[in-house]
Structure formats: structure tokens, C-alpha cells
Amino acid sequence: MVIGTTAAWVVGTATASWARYEFDFTGDRIRQAVLIGIAGAVLHHAAALLLRHSTGQHPLGSLPEVRELTATVAGTASILFLYVITAAQRPVPASTPIIGGAVALLFMLAARTAYRYHRDRSLRPNANAATPVLLFGLGAAGQALLRAMLSDPQGGYLPVALLDDDPDKQHLRIDGVPVLGTRYDIAAAVRRTGARTVIFSVANANAELIRTIRTATLDAGADFKVLPPVRELVDDRIRVSDVRDVDIADLLGRRQVVADLAGTDTALAGRRVLVTGAGGSIGSELCRQIMRANPGELMMLDRDESALHALQLSLHGRALLDGPELILADLRDAERVRRIFAERRPEVVFHAAALKHLTLLQRHPGEAVRTNVLGTQAVLDACRGVAMFVNISTDKAANPTSVLGYSKRITERLTAYAAAHTEGTFLSVRFGNVLSSRGSVVTAFQQQIEAGLPLTVTHPDVTRYLMTIQEAVHLVLQAAAIGRDGEALVLDMGSPVRIADLARQLAEQAARPVDILYTGLRPGEKLHEDLLGSGEIDVRPLHPLVSHVAVPALHPADAMALDPYDDPEKIIARLAGLCVQPPWPVTPTVANSRRGSQLDRLVPPTG
Numbered sequence: 001m002v003i004g005t006t007a008a009w010v011v012g013t014a015t016a017s018w019a020r021y022e023f024d025f026t027g028d029r030i031r032q033a034v035l036i037g038i039a040g041a042v043l044h045h046a047a048a049l050l051l052r053h054s055t056g057q058h059p060l061g062s063l064p065e066v067r068e069l070t071a072t073v074a075g076t077a078s079i080l081f082l083y084v085i086t087a088a089q090r091p092v093p094a095s096t097p098i099i100g101g102a103v104a105l106l107f108m109l110a111a112r113t114a115y116r117y118h119r120d121r122s123l124r125p126n127a128n129a130a131t132p133v134l135l136f137g138l139g140a141a142g143q144a145l146l147r148a149m150l151s152d153p154q155g156g157y158l159p160v161a162l163l164d165d166d167p168d169k170q171h172l173r174i175d176g177v178p179v180l181g182t183r184y185d186i187a188a189a190v191r192r193t194g195a196r197t198v199i200f201s202v203a204n205a206n207a208e209l210i211r212t213i214r215t216a217t218l219d220a221g222a223d224f225k226v227l228p229p230v231r232e233l234v235d236d237r238i239r240v241s242d243v244r245d246v247d248i249a250d251l252l253g254r255r256q257v258v259a260d261l262a263g264t265d266t267a268l269a270g271r272r273v274l275v276t277g278a279g280g281s282i283g284s285e286l287c288r289q290i291m292r293a294n295p296g297e298l299m300m301l302d303r304d305e306s307a308l309h310a311l312q313l314s315l316h317g318r319a320l321l322d323g324p325e326l327i328l329a330d331l332r333d334a335e336r337v338r339r340i341f342a343e344r345r346p347e348v349v350f351h352a353a354a355l356k357h358l359t360l361l362q363r364h365p366g367e368a369v370r371t372n373v374l375g376t377q378a379v380l381d382a383c384r385g386v387a388m389f390v391n392i393s394t395d396k397a398a399n400p401t402s403v404l405g406y407s408k409r410i411t412e413r414l415t416a417y418a419a420a421h422t423e424g425t426f427l428s429v430r431f432g433n434v435l436s437s438r439g440s441v442v443t444a445f446q447q448q449i450e451a452g453l454p455l456t457v458t459h460p461d462v463t464r465y466l467m468t469i470q471e472a473v474h475l476v477l478q479a480a481a482i483g484r485d486g487e488a489l490v491l492d493m494g495s496p497v498r499i500a501d502l503a504r505q506l507a508e509q510a511a512r513p514v515d516i517l518y519t520g521l522r523p524g525e526k527l528h529e530d531l532l533g534s535g536e537i538d539v540r541p542l543h544p545l546v547s548h549v550a551v552p553a554l555h556p557a558d559a560m561a562l563d564p565y566d567d568p569e570k571i572i573a574r575l576a577g578l579c580v581q582p583p584w585p586v587t588p589t590v591a592n593s594r595r596g597s598q599l600d601r602l603v604p605p606t607g
Contacts, residue, residue, distance in 0.1 A: 010037035012104030020093040061116040077101030130158035137202035155240035187220040268293035274346035277353030279307020281437030301327040331375030341382035365571040366564035372407035391428040398533040402524030406575035413554030419486035428488040432465030454515035463496035490547040
């Protein structure tokens, strides 16, 4: 660029002087103009070198570099102007430095524009190899995705047109890509451009809009993909690789209903945190989100060695299974649990370990007793000195009618007893079905579709509350900031979803026709789930979308009296009885004299 800059100054001053003399240029005038141009180039390079040492070098053709270039040219022209007007005999007209500087700047900007254009074109995906796509949505996320696609030659997508419902964006060209209309022009735009895919890039769109655009896209014969919400992206940066197929959560419109509350990260930062059931769907997502809070130590406990292997691989990109953060143990072994807590001394415990398949537990209630009830009590007994314990519960614990619901309701009551008799904060978190978790209805439907089988739905009118894994875990972590001793937090999960509608939406996405088969409700199943049990009051003192429910305590001796090897019918009856019996009298202790937020006890002292 040194030669180009010098040439720009020489040509600029010569042109300005030539114009000032009305194109009557003698040899002496040419020589003086060229000398002034060379002087300007020398001053320009000296000023640019000083700026580079003081502020650093900006990428060629970038906006900061252009601003710096303009300032350098203006400064150089000003020095030349002062020299010319103070000289005894003016070598060139006084206007030459000013006009010449402007002409030189014009040449420099033209050179940079040509360079940027050539470089940007070279970064675009190969039109012969990349998939031509339409982008719907030109907000911040859509434009960021457009720039990412146009600067990634290996990205595999080449934007050929844009669509947006905003009338102010019609007929624009953004980075050379034209806006061809609104949602109603999808079919015409696909035919006109030959696009094979439409990518939906509207941030935080509602499910109805997603379904509308998807239907129009499929009717036009193109594939449909989406850009996830920015909150789901790594470092909130949009990359071409983030584009994915639509999933059921997009079509249902599940939203992150719990806003971030101050204090969650503070409550976990620097703390020793233990997650039981860490290899499961909820447990593994808990671990991933806890890692972002910078805990002092994250301990991941599970009895499934393969699940721990997969978890470590997802967190660290390697799975040597040689780190102390992985703990292989079974909660049914109370002595093993006690020793782990004594040795590792966790300060915060998230208890996600449980058996959760309703129908299977209905046939084997003793297993629910051993894992869900006695295993939870083993953890509670070991939690001496723990600052906070969060028990992961389920909406099936509200007015329970199944072994799963009975066992989880009992864990809520055992947790409430620990809150009243143990130093620290003990609470439960209750939520509905988790989309795409292992064994969930969505996962089962997807496997049936892949196998070419009909989708099995228990009843045409059955409904369930559904949450994404990220949403469910977000609620659990919010418990660290707003939960209080002995209560259960219940998320406002919006309206329940008809499982038959869910099945139909998944069937519509299948490559071939899929039938829906109704099998009838199974023992223990409800037609409609409850969020709050009988007698529970919906109180929302700290957040409009989170209910705080009081839970009556249950003495551990009653739970320990359960015989997991008894007759299944007797076990079920005994479990049901423990859910409805009057609460065990609670004697006030130092533990339940601390009814404020546990955040005060979790935040490290200062000073």
C-alpha cells in the first residue's frame, strides 16, 4: 500500500494544481505539484507509522482503518496547507493541498473498496457446490447469519435471496443479496432463485410463525431449517454450523419462561457442587450449566459408567475417566454415599438420580422404594454440613396416582423434614415432562418413526406439561437464588399439550406416512397432570412465573419402614398412604429459624 498511497498523493496534488491553473500546466508547475505530493506521501506514512505504534494496526479496508486513514489524510493536508500559505513564494496554489488530499483520499478508498470486494467474493461459498438458500428474518440474528454464510467458503450454504415481513426492508440489497418479499412470497422466491432450502432466522419467534413458514416452505418444495435462539448458542455467536433441522420444541413454542435472576452464578461460584444422576438427561445438562457458573469443584455421581463416559466427553471433549470429578456409586449403598460426602464435602447438592419410567415402576414398586425413596434418604442423611440441597421432583408428585408419583412426593416430604432438622437449605423443584430426554414421549415417537412403526398414544385427549431440558435445568438453578427451606418450586409451564397433536406434528415431519395408534391409559397414568396438589396454594412471592408450595414433612422412620421386597400391591398401598398421612410434628430448630433466602449463606463472606 506504500506505493499506492504515494501515487494517490502525487496524482491528487497534480490534479488539484492542474485544475486550479485551468489545465495550463507548465513543466515547473508539474514539478512543484509532484514534489508537494511526495512530501504529502512522506508525511502520511510517518503519521500512519506513529498511529500504528500507538493504537495498533486495523484490518485493511475495515471501518476503523478507514476512519484512521481519513484522519491521517486530513492531518497531512492541513500541514501542507500551512506550509504553502506561509511560504515566501507559494510552490502551488493554496487550494492544492486541500483538494489534492481529498482526491488522494478518494483514490485510497477506491483501492480499499476494490480489495474488500475481491476478498469478500473470494470468501463466499462456491455457487456450484453450496446449497442455495433463502433466509427468512432480517433482524440482528438474521443479518449476523447472512454475514457468517457469506464469509465461510466451507459453510455449505449460499444465500440467494432474503425475506422479511418488515415493509421497510423490502427491495433492499444486503451484502449484495436482494430482499424479494414477505412470508407470502416464499413459493415465488423459491421458483425465481432455485433455492433448495429456507432457513428461519427470526430470534425468539412464536411457534405459530415457525409452523406457518415451515408449511409454506414444504409446499414450495424446499427444505426447512432454523437458527436456534441466540441463548442456545456458544458464546452467543452465530455460526453457519448452528443452522439445524426444526425440532418439536420449535413447533410447540416452548420458551425460556424463567428470566435470569441475580445471584445464581454467585451462589455456585467457587463452591463444591455435587450432582447425583449426573449421567442422565437432566443431570448432564445440570453439569453443563453449572460449569458456566465457575464452581470451585463439580462432582458428578452416577451408577452408570457409560453415562459418565459420555458426560465427560461432552464437557471436555475427551473421556479418559481418570479424573476425580467422576464418582461411580449407587445411592442404594447408604454407607458408600456417606463416605463420599465425608471425603469430598460438597457444599451444594443437586439430587437428580431417580427411576422415572411410570409403567415399569408400577410393575416393580420395590425398585422405586430402593432408589427413589431410600436412595434419596441416604443422600439426605449424608448432607451434614451441606449449605443447599435441591431435590428434583416431578408434576406427578401433585395428587399422585402412580408409584412414580408416590415415590417422588415422598422425597419432597423427606426433603421438607431435612429442612426443619438440618442446618442448611433443603428444597424441591417440580416440573413436567422434559422434551427429548431419554425415554421421553418425543424420543419414543422419533424412534418409532425411524423404525417405520405407528406412533402409540395412550388416549386421544391425554395432555402433558412439556419443557425443554434447558428450561427445566434453568429452573433448578434458579432454586439456588430464590428457593426457601422445605418448599417446592413449581414453574408456570403454560398450557398443557395434547400428546395426539404432538404425534401429528412429528408425523408430518416424517419422510413417509405414519399412522397413530391409541393404546389406552396404563395403570397409574392420568388423563391430565396437575401442577399443584389438593390443598396446595399458588403463591408467587419472588417471581411471577414460579410458585412456592409448602410441603408437609415426613419423618424418615416412616420411609425406612417400607419393605421393598414385600408384595407389590402392599408396597403401592403403603407408598400411597405415606403421601396422604398427616405431617409428622416438626420441632423448631436452628435450621427452620432461618427462613430467608439461602443466598445469604451461599455467598462467600467479604472483608
